[in-house]
Amino acid sequence: MLLIVNVIIFAVYWLSTMEIYFPPTVANVISSDFTMKPSDVVHGQRLYTLVTSMFMHADWLHLLGNMLFLYIFGDNVEDVFGHLGYLAFYITCGLAAAFSHILSLYFSLTYPVDFSTGVVGASGAISGVLGAYLILFPKARILTWVVYFILPIPAVIFLGFWFVMQWFYGLFEIGSKIAYWAHIGGFVAGMLLALAFGLKRKKARMARLLR
Numbered sequence: 001m002l003l004i005v006n007v008i009i010f011a012v013y014w015l016s017t018m019e020i021y022f023p024p025t026v027a028n029v030i031s032s033d034f035t036m037k038p039s040d041v042v043h044g045q046r047l048y049t050l051v052t053s054m055f056m057h058a059d060w061l062h063l064l065g066n067m068l069f070l071y072i073f074g075d076n077v078e079d080v081f082g083h084l085g086y087l088a089f090y091i092t093c094g095l096a097a098a099f100s101h102i103l104s105l106y107f108s109l110t111y112p113v114d115f116s117t118g119v120v121g122a123s124g125a126i127s128g129v130l131g132a133y134l135i136l137f138p139k140a141r142i143l144t145w146v147v148y149f150i151l152p153i154p155a156v157i158f159l160g161f162w163f164v165m166q167w168f169y170g171l172f173e174i175g176s177k178i179a180y181w182a183h184i185g186g187f188v189a190g191m192l193l194a195l196a197f198g199l200k201r202k203k204a205r206m207a208r209l210l211r
Contacts, residue, residue, distance in 0.1 A: 002074070002087075002090065002122075003067055003070060006070075006122055009055050010056070010057045010060075012026065012030070013026075013030050013056070030056065031056075031118075034056060035049060035053055035056065035118035035119070036049040036052075036053035036098060036120070037049070037116055037118050038102045038115040039115035041098070041102060042102065042115065050095055051091060051094070053098070053119055053120050054094040054122050054125050055122065056120035056121065057122070058120060058121065062121060066121060066122045066123055067122075069126050069129070070122065070126050070129065072142070073130055073133045074086075074129050076133060076136070076140075077132045077136065077194075079205070080132075080194075080201050080202045080205060081197070081198065081201060082201075085201075089128070089132070090125050090128065090129065091125070092128070093125045093128020093131075093189045093190050093193070094122070094128070096124070096128065096185050096186055097123070097124020097125060097127060097128065097182040097183065097185045097189070098119070098185075100124075100181050101179045101182040103185075104179075104181035123179070123182065123183055123186070124179070124182040124183060124185065125186060127166075127183040127184075127185075127190065128186040128187065128189050128190030129190060130159050130187055130190065131159075131186070131189065131190025131191040132190040132193060132194035133155060133190075134160070134163075134191060134194075135194035135199065136194050136198050136199065138155055138156040140154070140155045141155070142155055142159075144158060163184075166183045166184050166187070167184060170183075
């Protein structure tokens with residue numbers, strides 16, 4: 001359902017920008033009313049955008065990249081947390097990612113810092129899924145395209161490398177239009193939630209399956 005909702009919302013937005021089936025005003029409303037702006041949040045305004053922005057994307061590449069990671073890693077994490085638990089987990093990681101991004105603006109080395117720049121995307125919430133997967137399934141093999149080959153790489157290496165790269169990009173402000181600190185915050189939140197609740201639920205689930 002998360003995949004479907006994300007795709008539908010972006011499809012409506014994109015069709016509106018192309019003036020296909022929907023007038024361009026629809027895209028304008030989606031962009032202006034549901035994008036999370038740090039300046040609004042720090043002043044306690046439009047707090048609902050902390051959630052709505054998780055279901056918006058900048059372009060097709062942004063959407064497809066996020067949905068690919070959600071498709072690969074999400075189902076296993078959902079099996080552990082259960083459907084409603086997974087939804088709560090997903091939203092919580094997204095919120096942690098948003099607040100991490102806002103906090104990073106206060107300590108940014110790039111000046112001037114623009115708190116009015118909108119943020120969209122499921123990347124923060126999905127980063128939480130990756131963090132939980134690292135804790136819950138560290139030895140799982142991830143089929144990964146490496147140069148000319150597809151290799152089964154352990155999740156702890158694949159996701160560990162991904163996490164280190166987010167720190168690198170975030171610290172050195174590489175690709176500053178991407179909210180890398182949101183990725184980091186979401187990932188850490190996912191790890192902590194998996195440690196606090198996921199491992200116990202995984203053990204209980206395995207015990208039920210072995211009965």
